[in-house]
Amino acid sequence: MKQLKLTFSSLFTIVFFTATTLFISSCSKDEPIPKPTVSFSYSQINSSTIQFNTKTTNAWLYAWDFGDGTTSIQADSTTHQYTESGNYLVTLTVKNHDYDSAVYSDSITVKYIYDPGLIDFSAWKLTTNGAGITFDEKTLDNGSLIEIKGEDRTNGTQWAGGAIYQEIKVDAGTYKLDGKFEIVTDVIADTWCEVFFGPVAPVDGQDYSPGDQYLELQFSTWNGSPLAAGTYDFSGPNTYNTSSGNYPEDGLYTFDAPTSFFLVIKSGSKQDPIDFKFDNLSFVKQ
Numbered sequence: 001m002k003q004l005k006l007t008f009s010s011l012f013t014i015v016f017f018t019a020t021t022l023f024i025s026s027c028s029k030d031e032p033i034p035k036p037t038v039s040f041s042y043s044q045i046n047s048s049t050i051q052f053n054t055k056t057t058n059a060w061l062y063a064w065d066f067g068d069g070t071t072s073i074q075a076d077s078t079t080h081q082y083t084e085s086g087n088y089l090v091t092l093t094v095k096n097h098d099y100d101s102a103v104y105s106d107s108i109t110v111k112y113i114y115d116p117g118l119i120d121f122s123a124w125k126l127t128t129n130g131a132g133i134t135f136d137e138k139t140l141d142n143g144s145l146i147e148i149k150g151e152d153r154t155n156g157t158q159w160a161g162g163a164i165y166q167e168i169k170v171d172a173g174t175y176k177l178d179g180k181f182e183i184v185t186d187v188i189a190d191t192w193c194e195v196f197f198g199p200v201a202p203v204d205g206q207d208y209s210p211g212d213q214y215l216e217l218q219f220s221t222w223n224g225s226p227l228a229a230g231t232y233d234f235s236g237p238n239t240y241n242t243s244s245g246n247y248p249e250d251g252l253y254t255f256d257a258p259t260s261f262f263l264v265i266k267s268g269s270k271q272d273p274i275d276f277k278f279d280n281l282s283f284v285k286q
Contacts, residue, residue, distance in 0.1 A: 032098070033058065033096050033097055033098045033100070034057070034058045034096070035058065035096065035100050035102065036056065036057060036058040036059045036060075036094045036095060036096045036100060036101070036102040037056060037057045037059075037102050038054065038056045038059060038092055038093075038103070038104045039055045039056075039104045040052050040053060040054045040055065040090075040092055040106065041053050041055075042090070042108055044110065044111060044113065045079070046113060046115055046284075047112060047113040047115045047282075047284075048081050048082050048083065048085075049079055049081045049082075050079065050080050050081075050082065050108065050110060051079050052064075052077060052078050052079070052090070053077045054076050054077050054092065056076075056094055056102075058096045059075075059094035059095070059096065059102075060094070060095055060096050060097050061073070061094065061095040061099075062074065062075045062076070062092065062093075062094055063092070063093045064078065064080075064090070064091070064092055065090065065091040065093075066080045066082075066088065066090055067088030067089045067090050067091075067108075068082055068084075068088055081286075082110045084110075085110045085111055085112040086109075086110060087107055087108070087109050087110075088107070088108050088109075088110065089105060089106075089107050089108075090105065090106055090107075090108055091103060091104070091105040092104050092105075113142065114140075114142050114143045114144065114280055114282070115282060115284055116139075116144060116281070116282045116283070116284075117175070117176075117282045117283040117284030117285065118168050118169070118170065118175070118283045118284075118285075119144075119166070119168070119263065119281060119282060119283050120166060121137050121138065121139050121144055123166040123167075124137050124164045124165070124166055125164065125165055125166060125201075126162065126163075127163050127164075127165070127202040127203065127204045127205075127206075127208070128161070128162040128204060128205070129161040129163075129204075129205060129206060129207050129208075129268070130159045130160045130161045130162070130268065131160060132150055132151045132160030132269075133148065133149070133150045133160045133161055133162040133267055133268055133269075133274075134148070134150075134162075135147070135148055135162065135164045135265075135267075136148075136149075137164065143279065143280045144279075144280055144282075145277060145278070145279060146164070146265065146277065146281060147275070147276070147277050148193065148265075148267045148274065148275070148276040148277070148278075149273075149274065149275050149276075150191075150268070150269045150272075150273060150274040150275075151273055159268060159269070159270045160268055160269055160270070161207065161267070161268030162266070162267065162268065163202045163264050163266040163267070164264075164265050165198075165202055165262050165263060165264040165265070166262070166263055167201070167260055167261075167262055167263075168197075168260060168261055168262070168263050168283065169258070169259075169260040170255050170258065170260070170285075171255070171258050171285075172255055172256055172257050172258060173254070173255060173285055173286070174252055174253065174254045174255075174285070174286045175252070175253050175254075175255070175283055175284060175285050175286065176252050176253075176282075176284050176286055177234070177247070177251050177253065178234065178251055178280070178281075178282050178283075178284070179234065179278055179280050179281035179282060180231050180232065180233065180234075180278070180279040180280060181193075181217075181231070181232045181233075181234070181240050181277070181278060181279075182230070182231045182276065182277040182278075182279060183226070183227075183228065183229050183230055183240070183275075183276060184229060184275035184276065185229055185273070185274075185275045186227055186228055186229050187221060187227045187274065188221075188227065188271060188272050189221050189271050189272065190221060190269055190270040190272070191219075191220075191267075191268070191270075191271070191272060191274050192219060192220045192221070192222075192267060192268055192269070193218075193219040193266070193267040193274075193276050194215060194218045194219070194220075194245075194264075194265075194266045194267070195215075195216045195217035195218075195245075195247075195264070195265055195266075196208070196210060196214045196215055196216060196262070196263075196264040196266065197214055197216055197261045197262070197263065197264075198210045198214045198261060198262040198263075199214065199261065199262070200262065201262050201264075202262075202264055208264060208266050212244060212246075213246070215244060215245055215246060216246050216247045217234060217240075217241050217245045217247050218242045218244050218245040219240050219241075219242075219276070220244070223242035223243070224242055224243075225240050225241075225242055226240055234247055234251060235247055235248070235249045235250075235251065236249070252286065263283070
């Protein structure tokens with residue numbers, strides 16, 4: 001009889017433990033998943049890139065709206081590159097495993113910060129090929145300026161020409177050539193201004209012409225560049241660049257391996273006094 005009593009006692013213990021476990025498990029499943037919370041801070045790390053740092057709890061899914069027409073599902077902290085300075089309303093939506101949502105929005109300001117990248121404004125070298133062209137390169141508080149001037153040669157026969165250059169060394173990766181080209185006074189005829197990624201440096205007293213495959217930007221009165229005073233883009237509907245220039249629409253150059261080339265800015269004229277400017281010229285790794 002003692003043996004039978006132990007058996008019933010053991011069975012009661014097992015049944016009670018099992019029922020208790022099921023009850024606790026059932027209660028646990030009924031407990032709601034905590035609601036998500038979200039916020040973020042931001043900082044500008046270069047001329048166009050914003051670093052977003054998130055603070056969330058119980059977040060599972062993320063959806064960014066950067067306010068410039070682009071979105072992302074990048075979880076947690078992320079960076080975003082804007083194409084223009086200005087104010088943007090950025091929104092981050094998160095969801096938990098029950099698909100409950102939390103939303104945080106903040107208006108951010110993207111300020112223009114000039115970064116010359118690999119261009120060293122103290123490293124320009126000058127060559128001449130006919131007196132009469134001057135180059136003045138300088139850095140400003142938040143930018144840079146290259147001014148190119150040529151004297152009036154209407155009554156002369158000698159062509160005025162010259163160039164500035166420096167060697168650029170790149171690692172493998174993608175870089176962007178950017179800036180603005182300004183025509184200060186109207187141009188009439190017989191004038192050019194060109195930018196090369198050349199294989200060799202210019203030589204004093206010789207015209208620099210390494211080949212069309214190295215010509216990136218070209219102002220030319222022979223090839224249809226605008227002649228009116230104004231500020232022009234390197235590409236797009238307001239470009240000054242002729243069809244001879246190889247500058248890509250987005251300004252991006254990709255190098256598969258480390259290499260070097262000579263950045264050359266060449267200009268000249270026969271007929272007119274010229275006054276050109278390159279504003280905020282940069283070559284920045286992306």
